[in-house]
Amino acid sequence: MGEPKPVDLDxxxxxxxxxxxxKREKGIYGPDVEALMRVPLPGGRRIFADDLQDPLASLAEALDEEVEYDPxxxxxxxxxxITYARKVVISLVRWWMGAILERQERINRLLAAAYDYEGQMAPRFGSRLERLEREWKEWREQEVAANLHSVYFQARFGGDEPVIRRQSEAFVDLYKGRKRVLDLGSGRGIFLQLLKDRGIGGYGVDLDPRMVAEAREKGLEAHEVDALTHLRQVEAGSVDGLYARHLAEHILPGQxxxxxxxxxxxxxxxAPLVFITPNPATLTVGAHTFWMDPQHLRPIPPDLFKFYLEVEGxxxxxxxxxxxxxKRLREDGDSNRRENIRLLNDTLFGDRDYAVIGHAPK
Amino acid sequence: MRVHQFHPTLAPGDAMSNHVFALRKKIRHWGYESFAYAVEAKPGVADVRSYRRLFRDVKPEDLLIVHFSMGSEVVDQLIKIPSRRVLVYHNITPPEFFSGINPHAAAFARLGLRQLSRIAPAFELGIGVSEFNRRALVEAGYEETTRVPILLDWEHFALPPNDAVLARWKGLRTVLLFVGRISPNKRQDDLVRMLAYYRRCIDPEAQLILVGAYRDQPQFHARVVALIERLGLGGAVWFAGSVDDASLLACYRAATAFVSLSEHEGFGVPLLEAMRFRLPVVAYDAAAVGETVGDAGVLLRERDLAETAEAAAMVGEPSALREALVAAGERRVKDFDPEKVGERTRQVLGL
Structure with a gap:
């Protein structure tokens, strides 16, 4: 015997x-029938479940309600x-009841004020807010592909350690003689190691606990905290150099x-400050390689970044x-042609990264 | 080892009490001594001991099963008796439903919910009779929880249906039935409103039977009666009150559809009883209703009275659809087969 078919309820x-x-079309099911189905339960208040359908109106009513008792x-x-005994009990507990009622009244008023029931707050605000928060969180996660297996991603596309070291070396000299240089997004601590090797004091912050652990294993100072939180926590003027490699393209312009x-x-x-980020002025970067990391939010043109720093003082x-x-095109032929190819080379295959360097105002 | 069960009140025809007695029968069948205790045993139930005896009867090696559906001072005392303790949660109707109608019931429900949380540490296990109830236990702070459905005992329906009741409803095209205490959470008022649509738009002769005690909620009952008058439905709704098994069986047999607009059920035994007696079910999906009905009834996701009535009419007419639904219902009942549930209970209780 085969499996019985489920009833098609849809x-x-x-x-x-x-x-x-x-029935609506034929007028059998008209407003008169609808009115019948909306007749409230006679003889007192609505059922609370119905009140909940329109909590704002019901709340206003309930707040003004008097509790009556006939002894x-x-x-x-x-x-x-019995009447006498009840009256005696009532007079005995009156002050206690009064205190409880006063507290409840206070709570009622505070809640009403907090919810601003006469103002803009709509019914089911809480659940709507919850839904929005959930959707927002999901959206953020989807935007940066938070569900991607980052281990695999790192293995295939992650930065090559010697390359990072070579790039970083070019900037170490800027921090000569400094005592407390901060590396935002310090990763495995390559830059911190370079600083240490040259006797420059430095430490890093990173969001990835595995990275922080790796840096610490090398005897470097690293903390698991996000950049903005940390910057707001440290004492003003206590950092005498700042380095942030490939951080800016992971955050929004406002951040x-x-x-x-x-x-x-x-x-x-x-104190010097250096931000390193992919260079979208090179078209193969801006149009292609920049997007090889789904966590990249948007490229920042060098001139814009420079402008940000200047505006911020x-x-x-x-x-x-x-x-x-x-990759480069061969620059040969006559001088005109060479000039054109050179221009094309610069536009298509120019430098892949850039650093914007500034100094805190004196 | 002996197994003791406690619930503040045990009454005939009450799903919770039936569960206690069905469980006692099983446990005795497994070869353990087992007793039921109550503060108040209503007339009509036999073999129930006074809760005071628990303080003497329960030995440290015994198992004490506390059935919980209302607050009770006695429970606070019971958890001081050294023994294994398991709580079976049948759910407390949320106080909101009684607010403004029965302040006493609302306050009582609130106390019950608080007590449920307070006594959580005293139980090695919390059993919800539905997943809905199990989740409520988790929220109340129970660490070890599991779901074991209500143990149904079909044997007390092994009797002929009441002829008088059958005769009364014979030959009618539409007889809608709902079984459950008359109570604001069960929304008999909406069933009455739904009947108004039914008689205006489908069948002017349609009848509604409301089986269930109405003494607990006299205010609500009085107001539903007033609503019936206001809607001109006098004579179309029958409050059957608390009925015996023969009459209840007759109601299931006589009805054309079982309709539930209840907004709160901890399990919903009548839904399964209807299926067992080949009555198609139309039910609003609330609390544990959905998980009990499964796909063996028409589950309404929207609370629309016109849709409820039309759905009840569709499944009420003799058709292949009705037969399919009835067959699905009979299969669904087998999921709650007393043998299976009994085995599961035995395993969970470690007997």
Whole structure:
């Protein structure tokens, strides 16, 4: 015997709705019937479940409601005694009841004020808020592909340690003689190691606990905290150099501005600040390689980044490009042609990264 | 080892009490001594001991099963008796449903919910009779929880249906039935409103039977009666009250559809009883209703009275659809087969 077929309830409900539609059309199911189905339960308040359908109106009513109690007993003979006893009890507990009621009244008023029931708050605000928060969180996770197995991603596309070291070396000299240089997004601690090797004091922060652990194993100082939180926590002027490699393209422009402001507070006067990020002025970067990391939010043109720093009050701001592309068109032929190919090479296969360098105002 | 069960009140025809007695029968069948205790045993139930005896009867090696569906001072005392303790949660109707109708019941429900949380540490296991109830136990702070459905005992229906009841409803095209205490959470008022649609748009002769005690909620009952008058449905709704098994069986046999608009059920035994007696079920999906009905009834996701009525009409007419639904219902009942549930209970209780 085969598995019995489940009843097609969707089809049934479709038929139900069709029948209702026809009855509406024919006027069998009209406003009079609707009114019948909305007749409230006579003889007192609505059922609370119905009140919940329109909590705002019901709340206003409930807040103004008086609780009444009639202590009179109608029992023969013993009635007056019961009535008297009830009155005595009521007078005894009156002050206690009053205190409880006063507290409840206070809570009611506070809640009503907090929910602003006469104002803009809509019914089911809480559940809607919850849904929005959940959707927002999901959206953020989807935007940066948080569900991607980052281990595999790192293995295939992650930065090559010697390359990172070579790039970082070019900037170490900027921090000569500094005592407390902060590396935002310090990763495995390659830059911190370079600093240490040259006797420069430094430490890093990173969000990835595995990275932080790896850096610590090498005897470097690293903390698991996000950049902005940390910058706001440190004492003003206590950091005398700042380095952030491949951080800016992972955050939104507003967050970047916030970080630049927080850096200004944290940095000692004259302290250098370096941000390194992919260079979208090179078209193969801006149009292709930049997007090889789904966590990249948006490319920042060098001029814009420079402008951010200047607007936020940093001095001696300069842009330095580096890391030329491996591929290039052959520059040959006459001088005109060579000039054109060189221009094309610069546009298509120019430097892949750039650094924007500034100094905290003195 | 002996197994003791406690619930503050045990009454005939009450799903919870039936569960206690069915469980006692099983446990005795497994060869253990087992007794039921109550503060109040209503007339009509036999072989129930006074809860005071628990303080003497329960030995440290015994198992004490506390059935919980209302607050009780006695439970606070019971958990001081050294023994293994398991709580079976039948759910407490949320106080909101009684607010403004029966302040006493609302306050009582609130106390019960607080007590449920307070006594959590005293139980080695919390059993929910539905997943809905099990989740409520988790929320109340129970660490070890599991779901074991209500143990149904079909044997007390092994009797002929009441002829008088059958005769009364014979030959009618539409007889809608709902079984459950008359109570605001069961929304008999909406069933009455739904009947107004039914008689105006489907069958002017349609009848509604409301089986269930109405003494607990006299205010609500009075107001539903007033609503019936207001809607001109006098004579179309029958409050059957608390009925015996023969009459209840007759109601299931006489009805054309079982309709539930209840907004709160901890399990919903009548849903399964209807299926068992080949009555198609149309039910609003709330609390544990959905998980009890499964795909063996028409589950309404929207609370629309017109749709409810039309669905009840569709499954009420003799058709292949009705037969399929009835067959699905009979299969669904087998999921709650007393043998299976009994085995599961035995395993969970470690007997």
């Amino acid at each position: 089809a049934l409900m479709a038929e139900v709705r069709e029948r209702i539609r026809i 009179r007993s109608r029992k023969p003979v013993v009635g007056p005694v 970047l501005v916030e970080i630049l402001r927080a850096c200004r507070r944290a940095l000692a006067p004259g 940093y001095t001696d701001v300069e842009v330095r490009t580096f890391e030329p592309s491996e």
